[in-house]
Structures are given as C-alpha cells and as structure tokens.
Amino acid sequence: MDSMKNKIKLLAVTHHDKKNINPIRPEASQIIGLHRSGEVDVLVLCNPGSILIPYFEKEGIEVLTDPLEKKLSISTVLNIRKLIKNRDVDVLHLFNNIACSNGATAAIGTRCKVIAYRGQTGNVSRWDPSCYLVMLHPRLNKIICVAKAVENDLRKYLWGDKSRATTVYKGHDQSWYQNESADLSDLPIHDDSFKISLVANLRPRKGLHVLMDALALMPEGINIDVLLVGADSNNEKIKEMIQRSTIPKRVHAMGYREDAPEVAAASDVIILPTTKREGLCRAVLEANSYGVPAIVSDTGGNAELVENGISGIVVEPGNPKELADAIVQLYKDRAQCKEFGVNAKRRAVTKFNVEQGVDATIKIYKELTK
Structure with missing residues (x-):
C-alpha cells in the first residue's frame, strides 16, 4: 500500500507579516516537525510575504499563498474550501484569527476536522458576535491552547463539549x-x-x-x-x-x-x-x-x-x-x-x-x- 495513503493529510493555514523569525519559530518548528514525523502529509497556505516560506520549502513542504488579509474574505474562503476538497484534507489546522475565521467557514459542509490555535486568556464573550468567527466558531472540532490557564479560561465560554479546548505547549529548540x-x-x-x-x-x-x-x-x-x-x-x-x-x-x-x-x-x-x-x-x-x-x-x-x-x-x-x-x-x-x-x-x-x-x-x- 502507498505510504501516502496512511498519512494524515494536513492543511495548515497561517499568516505573518513579521520580518523577524524569533516570534514565529515555535510555530514553524511544529509544522516542520509534523512533516518530519512521516505521519503527516503537510500542505501550508500562508500570505505571499511570509518569512516562513523559505523555511518550509527547504524542508520539502509544499507552500501555497493567499493574501489572508481580511477577517472574512469570500475569495479566501473559496480558495481554502477548494483546497480542502481537491486535496482530500483530513485536518485543517488554523494558526491565527484570520486563518480561523476564513478556514472554519470554508470547512462548513466538508468532512475535514478543524483545529484552531489559542494563544492567550481573555477577550472572549458569548455575547460578542465576532467571537463566533473565531474561538466560538461552531465548525471547530478542537482548539489547541498554548497553556492550561488558557484552556481553562476558554472552557468557560464554549458551548457544548468543553473538552474541545486542550493544551499543547509550544516547543522551543535549544539550538536556537x-x-x-x-x-x-x-x-x-x-x-x-x-x-x-x-x-x-x-x-x-x-x-x-x-x-x-x-x-x-x-x-x-x-x-x-x-x-x-x-x-x-x-x-x-x-x-x-x-x-x-x-x-x-x-x-x-x-x-x-x-x-x-x-x-x-x-x-x-x-x-x-x-x-x-x-x-x-x-x-x-x-x-x-x-x-x-x-x-x-x-x-x-x-x-x-x-x-x-x-x-x-x-x-x-x-x-x-x-x-x-x-x-x-x-x-x-x-x-x-x-x-x-x-x-x-x-x-x-x-x-x-x-x-x-x-x-x-x-x-x-x-x-x-x-
């Protein structure tokens, strides 16, 4: 059997305008680590100017681009939806709010599982409609929080299954x-x-x-x-x-x-x-x-x-x-x-x-x- 068929097909969506690699090294290392594991077939969608592109391409990771400029863009939603269907994506991993609002919306009606990233406590309300485009988006299957305190804080606002919020610590490499x-x-x-x-x-x-x-x-x-x-x-x-x-x-x-x-x-x-x-x-x-x-x-x-x-x-x-x-x-x-x-x-x-x-x-x- 083709080993590719056994891999989890991942579409990772991220957006960065930073020119300094230090703030986003942990995110890049996680995506690269997933690729190196041999268990995940990684496809990255990011903004054209992202400093991460050469790091991913050096590892042999396929990178596609989208402006990813608006909280909700019809063209971005359609682009992500097309990728989900054409690449038969198993997991859609959304690494920031712009990625989340567009990606989770694009995934509506598809079979892929959707994961968002949560990096801090606070600034979530059940009474704020904008939160239903990000952390309270009904299409999210899992929200990976950067700390247990962030997970516990978010669980107070989630409807239904609170266990959708979980914690994974960001990884740092001592070689940095x-x-x-x-x-x-x-x-x-x-x-x-x-x-x-x-x-x-x-x-x-x-x-x-x-x-x-x-x-x-x-x-x-x-x-x-x-x-x-x-x-x-x-x-x-x-x-x-x-x-x-x-x-x-x-x-x-x-x-x-x-x-x-x-x-x-x-x-x-x-x-x-x-x-x-x-x-x-x-x-x-x-x-x-x-x-x-x-x-x-x-x-x-x-x-x-x-x-x-x-x-x-x-x-x-x-x-x-x-x-x-x-x-x-x-x-x-x-x-x-x-x-x-x-x-x-x-x-x-x-x-x-x-x-x-x-x-x-x-x-x-x-x-x-x-």
Whole structure:
C-alpha cells in the first residue's frame, strides 16, 4: 500500500507579516516537525510575504499563498474550501484569527476536522458576535491552547463539549539559543550591576508601569540596570514611565531589537509583570533557554512556565511591592539566582521542547480522524 495513503493529510493555514523569525519559530518548528514525523502529509497556505516560506520549502513542504488579509474574505474562503476538497484534507489546522475565521467557514459542509490555535486568556464573550468567527466558531472540532490557564479560561465560554479546548505547549529548540550575549557596550551600564530585562510596550496589561513603580521602591544605592527591549527612548510616554521609576539613569529604553533573546542572555533576570491576558510568554522561554531565570506575575500561563521558588519567582499581578521584594531577593542572593537559572534551563529543555509539542499534536490529529 502507498505510504501516502496512511498519512494524515494536513492543511495548515497561517499568516505573518513579521520580518523577524524569533516570534514565529515555535510555530514553524511544529509544522516542520509534523512533516518530519512521516505521519503527516503537510500542505501550508500562508500570505505571499511570509518569512516562513523559505523555511518550509527547504524542508520539502509544499507552500501555497493567499493574501489572508481580511477577517472574512469570500475569495479566501473559496480558495481554502477548494483546497480542502481537491486535496482530500483530513485536518485543517488554523494558526491565527484570520486563518480561523476564513478556514472554519470554508470547512462548513466538508468532512475535514478543524483545529484552531489559542494563544492567550481573555477577550472572549458569548455575547460578542465576532467571537463566533473565531474561538466560538461552531465548525471547530478542537482548539489547541498554548497553556492550561488558557484552556481553562476558554472552557468557560464554549458551548457544548468543553473538552474541545486542550493544551499543547509550544516547543522551543535549544539550538536556537547558542549565540553570544548581546553587546551592551553602547549603553551607560554601571560597573558590576545586576541587570534586569523586560520586553516592554505601552499596552497597560504588559505591566511596564508595575515594574517602574517597583523600581521606585528599591533600596537606596542598589546597583541595578534595567533593559527595556521594545521601548522607544523618544516616546514621551516611555520617558514619563522611566521618570516614574525614580532612577531614570538606570533604566535604558533600547527600542526594537531582533536580538531580544541575546539581550535576555546578557541579563541576570528577566521580568514579566503582565496584569492580565497572558499566554505562554516566549520571552521567558528564550531567557530560560539561556539559563536566565524569570520573575513573572501569576496570570495566564506564566505560573506554568516558572516553578515558583525553584526556577524563578511568581508574584501577584499588579503588586509593585511584591515585585520589588522578588528583585531584591535575587539581587542579594546571586547564588540562588544562578541556581534558578540552571533549573529554568532544565525545565525549558524537558517540558517545552519541540518534540513534545509535535507528539501531542499528532495524537490529537489521530484522535480526530480515527
């Protein structure tokens, strides 16, 4: 019998306009891992400008393109529907909201099983009609959540079978994290300082204000430097935030950086003070993969990433005092900080590797298509 007939025929639909591979490596590695497994016949549909195309084609994965620009496009729906029927697709895996709204609609009346991806908590309501184009779309057979907290949150809103929501951790490959630490020589870093990094933007839920308020509570004379990746030093709101810290000369807005993992590698600890709607933070896994521990707030999947008191510290969301105490704890006990880093790397390797994500996904495919 032809081995191709035994394979699960997968159409993976994804859309990315990012020019930096770092944010989408886990997704690409999962699709490539499915292809390499020998159990899945993979076809990818993505936008023409996707940075992922050469990565897939290098692996021998067939890639087709569609603009994938609108939440609901008749031409995109018809294109996906045609592919489902002509390629006899068993599983339609939709990796973001644009893919979901168009793909799940295209699958209506077909035999294929439909899977969506869910990356964070919150922002779902049974009373919001737009949610029925994505996470509450009646055509979805399964929703793969990036963390257990995301799964539990989504189940509160699903109609009918709650088990349609399940968890598969995104996989990271340690080969991605072999670069030298970022060169910080262009920054006015203080000698022998304790370096803290945060991937920061102005969205309030990311908790930049919480960190700035925590810095204002630091003991006088503490020798720290704070690296804000993604924060524009010319932005007036960022300037105001930095002044709010009361130690502005020790807070460095670094702007957009494609080497954010390497900046984390140059740090002693990274901070994720999110106040709500978190998933499974890539920045934490990147830092952990370099042996750098994290202090995170207990929201979304953060507490699944960090084992409190063993591989890092978990604090209450929106609590500057608790965050400040955690920073000071690791500042004063560098041996404990390094031990947390060793444990964090071990946790990243054993619990959040590519293989576990691919294996879990194939298991879901087989359960749906048996």
